Amino acid sequence: MPMIDIYAAAGTFADPHQVAQDAAIIVKTAEAVPDIPMFRQNTAGFVHELPASNIADAEGASDHVRVQVITNAGALDRDKQLAVVAQLTDLVVAASRNEALRERTWVLLTEATAGGWGLWGHAQTNEELVTAARSEIASLQAKAAGDA
Secondary structure (H helix, E strand, O other), rough: OEEEEEEEEEEEEEEEEEEEHHHHHHHHHHHOOOOOHHHHEEEEEEEEEHHHHOOOOOOOOOOOOOEEEEEEEOOOOHHHHHHHHHHHHHHHHHOOOOOHHHHHHEEEEEEOOOOOEEEEEEEEEEEHHHHHHHHHHHHHHHHHHOOO
């Protein structure tokens, strides 16, 4: 269940909430995890709007965006990494209506170490996350069978 942090100058995006949601959907879809509440409700995007004066490159320009995606270890193979970076960059460009940000957007992919992924008040390992997902899927299937 990734966390996506997007840092940009205030006013870069007309609808930061939609950008946050779209970023979460992009990463959840790229991970190809089951579409269950565990993943839908715990993959989240955060847009951090900063004063332009708080952003600068070596020349002093402030029109940059930084996107950091934190996942559990091994969630994104190379193809998924390429897809996430391309799609999040496309999202930034489209949402900002600023094509120049294609060359000024950094996407950082970071993996939490095993046990370094806290969810539900517990430091989860990948194995524990897989077990929890399987349990939720089985519970949803049992409920659906009972409703039929």
